[in-house]
Amino acid sequence: MKKIGLILIFLFLSIGLFGCQQNNNKKVDNEPSDIEPLDTKAEVIEEDFVYRLVTEKAEYGKNEPIKIYAELEYTGGKEEIEIxxxxxxxxxxxxxxxxxxxxxxxxxxxxxxxxxxxGEPLRAEYRGSGVYDTEDKKEYIHFIRKIMNQEFPKGRYVVNGIADFYVKANEETEQEKKYNIKSQVEFRVKNSN
Structure with a gap:
């Protein structure tokens, strides 16, 4: 009787373990395909301001300069405003x-x-970026150094653009109205070292 009990326990454990196995042959891909279109232009309207974020191309080649710019346009009731x-x-x-x-x-x-x-947009171009700590992994430091030199390695990039400013909502009390307008654009770099 004990043997039958042990065999049943072993059988149930085997079935349970077999049912929990995953098929590791499937390719998991969180990246969009190379043919999927990327958002290269974005526009956000917040009250009296229009924020635009643009990358001039969806795909850049090896050693090609990355062209990204942001614009902020005032559309309110005054002729001008100070930010x-x-x-x-x-x-x-x-x-x-x-x-x-x-x-x-x-x-x-x-x-x-x-x-x-x-009606006259303020425009600024991306001029490079990147920050690392000496304790970061060597691969990451190497990658960021390339970005700092505007040598983008092959990959897919999402730009999380921000227009961060405030205006004086009331000149007499100097009360501030803050804006933190965000948007995204994407691009790929192909055939890069």
Missing amino acids: FHSASPFSFPMVETTRNYEIGYGMDESLSSTKLIK
């Missing part, structure tokens, strides 16, 4: 999705101001 921001109201942090690497975007935090004239 207050860090060194720039624009930042361009990214994620390289093939390796899942974050590419930071550092900037001088000093307070600056810019006058926006109604």
